[in-house]
Amino acid sequence: MIRTMDSERDGSLHRAEPAWPLGPLEERILRAIWQEGPSTVRQVRMLLLAERAIAYTTTMTVMSRLAEKGLLRRTITTGSYVYDAVFSEAAYAALVSARLTRDLVARFGDHALAHFAAELERLDPMRLDRLRRLAGEEPEA
Numbered sequence: 001m002i003r004t005m006d007s008e009r010d011g012s013l014h015r016a017e018p019a020w021p022l023g024p025l026e027e028r029i030l031r032a033i034w035q036e037g038p039s040t041v042r043q044v045r046m047l048l049l050a051e052r053a054i055a056y057t058t059t060m061t062v063m064s065r066l067a068e069k070g071l072l073r074r075t076i077t078t079g080s081y082v083y084d085a086v087f088s089e090a091a092y093a094a095l096v097s098a099r100l101t102r103d104l105v106a107r108f109g110d111h112a113l114a115h116f117a118a119e120l121e122r123l124d125p126m127r128l129d130r131l132r133r134l135a136g137e138e139p140e141a
Helices: 024-036 039-050 056-068 089-110 110-121 124-135
Strands: 003-004 071-076 080-085
Touching: 024 039, 024 056, 024 080, 024 089, 039 056, 056 071, 056 080, 080 089, 080 110
Parallel strands: none
Antiparallel strands: 003 071, 071 080
């Protein structure tokens, strides 16, 4: 039997934007989930052990916090929690990039925009077209 945690069912964990910034271990755990799909703490820990020693309880705590932040969805099946990413890697990158851009513009205003514009001028036309499509903007004819 699979059931979703009550706080996830009522939507309180799902925000329009994910919490940011994430620490290196949080990012590594998210990457493991994106790579492997729905996983238990034990499965994620085994992946992390290939890179560094990490305690089961540390992995469990970080995964639980990622669920509280709305980045992982936690379900219980046959007595074990299974975690899955709320956002795809691409969706997460888009959300964080948008938030960082808004934060930079809010904090530094025209200076940030001037630097963005200068960077855009340095790009080759093919990449600029790809960026326009990513931003939902049609390239000029």
